[in-house]
Amino acid sequence: MYLGFGSIQQVITDKELWEPLARLADYYSVPRTVNEARVFLRQVCGLPETRATEAMRILSQGNYLIPYDTLGYDERYSRPALLYELSGTRAREVQDRLSRSHVLFLGCGGIGNLMAITLVTSGIGHLTLVDDDRIELSNLTRQYMFTESDVGELKSTVLARELARRNSTVEVTHLEKAIASLDDLESLPAVDLVVVSADTPGLTDLVNTHCVRAGQTWMNVCYVNDIAVWGPLVVPGVSGCWDCRRIIAREPADDPQLSAVISRINHRYQAPSNGPVNMLASSLASLDALRHLGRFGTARSLNRRVGVWTHELLLDWQEAELNPACNTCGAYSGQTSRSEYASRGESVE
Known part of the structure; x- marks a missing residue:
């Protein structure tokens, strides 16, 4: 007998419990007290007290019983x-908790579009959108909150307008601003989560340094060709940061000439981008953002950068655990204890 599916699924091999559990589920078609359920199992289903207790334990421990x-x-x-x-x-x-959360997006393109609408419709209380780009016709293949009539308009302005149409109870702030320095980041409001969804070279390094110093949680969300990527979710003082482990390729520091060549190549590169890969990265990252802010379940990108290889349908990840010797976050690793974070109901593994 399969009781529930997904993360709550249990396989009941004891045939004596199959019919009583099925009949009890039917009995719960209207609100019942735990005591009423026990009486039903004993008097109607004929289970002895010990077996009725066992059946109720299966339901309660498996999170099947919820307030009516x-x-x-x-x-x-x-x-x-x-x-x-x-x-x-x-x-x-x-x-x-979600309604009291404030999320800031650096970048309002494909990832920013999809994550912002997901969080707004989930009831996040306040979103701040930061971008100085204008909408182009080529954006419309994946930036679904924009239309042909919006081409030429500021991305942050249009996205804020469309988000407000979806949920009028959410406060949406938009800023036409490019981020090029730590001073630019320090001028932004303090928030509960920063989402980096822009592809500006060097931005993740700046954000990581700023957020570690400010004690602000942040997450990188992107795509690498056909790979949908999200994480790591960086919680200063609890998790590893962007610099704790080498998780991206870097130019060779010991060969300036080769480094210059590689830099020119990378700056000319136009990454392929399409809706499905963007949607996959955005949806999985949004779920982790909601888990973190709402404190339910465990954010899968905590201490790791996760990727879904869509061509092969493979799940991969790079470990990004806390490194006490990290030059960026090592000095801040005691600000929030792991036990304090765990006391919020969140796993740090």
């Missing part, structure tokens, strides 16, 4: 509320 008022069919966030409950957290608490 969780699912209000007319409530805006009723469907994701079920996911939060099945993850072992109280949905109303998760939604409250």
Whole structure:
């Protein structure tokens, strides 16, 4: 007997429990107390007390039982509320944390479009959009919040307008601004999560340095040709940072001439980009962002950079664990203890 599917699935091999569990699930078609369920198992299904207790333990430990008022069919966030409950957290608490969260996007292109609309419709309380680019016709293959009539307009302005149309309860701020230095980053508001979705050379290094110093959580989301990439989710003082391990290729520091050649090649390179790969990276990164901000489940990109190779359908990752000797974050590794982070209900593994 398969009880539930996905992360809550349990395979019940004890045939004596198959029918009682199925009948109990049917009995739960209306709200029931735990005591009523126990009586039903004993008196209607004929289970002895020990077996009834075992059946109820299966349901309670597997997160199958949720408060009866969780699912209000007319409530805006009723469907994701079920996911939060099945993850072992109280949905109303998760939604409250999300509504009090502030996320900043550096880049409003393909990744920024898709992640922003996902977080806004999930009830994130405040989004700040930072970008100085204007919409081009070639953007429309993957930047789905823009239309042909928006070509030539500022990406941040149009995206803010479209997000407000989807959820009027969310505050959306947009800034026409290029990020070229630490001073530029320091002028931005303090937030709960910074998402780097721009492809400006050197931006991730700047953001990592700024966020480690400021104690701000950040995440890189991108694509490498056909690979959808997200992470690492950097939580200063808890997880590894961008510089703790070598996770990207770098130009050879010991050969300036070759380094200059490689730099010219890389700056001329135009990365292929298409909607499906963008959507995959954006959706998985959005789920991790919601897990972190709402404190349900475990963000899969904590301490790792994850990639889905879409041509072969392979899952790969690079470890990005905390390095106490890291020149960037080593001095800040004690700011937030791992036990404190774990006490929030989040895994640090």
